[in-house]
Amino acid sequence: MTTLTLVSSHLCPYVQRAAIALAEKGEPFERIYVDTADKPDWFKAISPLGKVPLLKVGDAVIFESAVILEYLEDTVAPKLHPVDPLTRADHRAWIEFGSTILNDIGGLYNAPDERSFNAKCAVLSKRFAWIEKRLKADPWFDGSSFSLVDAVFGPIFRYFDVFDGFTDLGIFADKPKVSRWRAALSTRPSVRGAVQPDYPERLRQFIAKRNSHLSTLLAAKAAA
The missing domain is CATH 3.40.30.10 (Glutaredoxin)
Known part of the structure; x- marks a missing residue:
């Protein structure tokens, strides 16, 4: 082997x-x-x-x-992409959409001031509004079968699990299907096991060094 x-x-x-x-x-x-x-x-x-x-x-x-x-x-089996070519193409497109969201998250934690930070939050809210519109089943992206789209969005939501510890971005407040999907992914063993237990602290340390608006919010929470 x-x-x-x-x-x-x-x-x-x-x-x-x-x-x-x-x-x-x-x-x-x-x-x-x-x-x-x-x-x-x-x-x-x-x-x-x-x-x-x-x-x-x-x-x-x-x-x-x-x-x-x-x-x-x-x-390597089992397949995590759909068998149907059209559905598989749709999943690949949403994987690329997930990569775009990751770029937006990078812009969020690097935003130097409140104005640019709020603009990045607005962009992310619009991105997830598209996801809210797309989700039609549960618990995973397309129903009962875990797919590569789920594998892509597990790490995306993990950022917000850490952000929620020191600021309320409000991005998911009006998105019940996205919130449900996020919660389901947070308990999936493969998603949980993809990082070490010290991931939240490592991410907080990373953000603290950005000299950004988000690092200011993190420092304020720590000082409170």
Whole structure:
């Protein structure tokens, strides 16, 4: 059996996608963590873009999370994509939508002042309004079968689980279906196990160093 190794960082949501997919498929894998702020030479030698995740398949290396997920779909059962081509295309589109939301979250925690922060919150609220409109079943994105879309959104909602500890963004207040989906994902073993127990503290430390409006809110909560 070929050994799979997931090269990871502690906070990267794209790494978490791959870890969730591997767990859902029941595929054994090793996990190696690297400090992306101080990348070791061996990592730079095998990562063309200098980013995680990487999936080592024996001596081969696959980079980019979308490609890793597709490789796992091609090689490891059970399938997490729908069988129907049109539905599968729809799921792939919502995975890309999830990547857009991750970029918006990056803009949120880097927003330097309250005005730009509120603008980012408004963008995120509109993004999730599209999700609220799309969700038609439960408990997962398309009903009873956990899919790669679920694997993508588990790490997205995890950010807000931490943010909720020190600020009320109000993004999900009028979105009951999204809130239900978020709650279901938070209890899924594969989603919970995709990060280490110290993830919330690591994320808070990361935010504290951003010199942003969100880091100001975090500091104010800590001082209260």
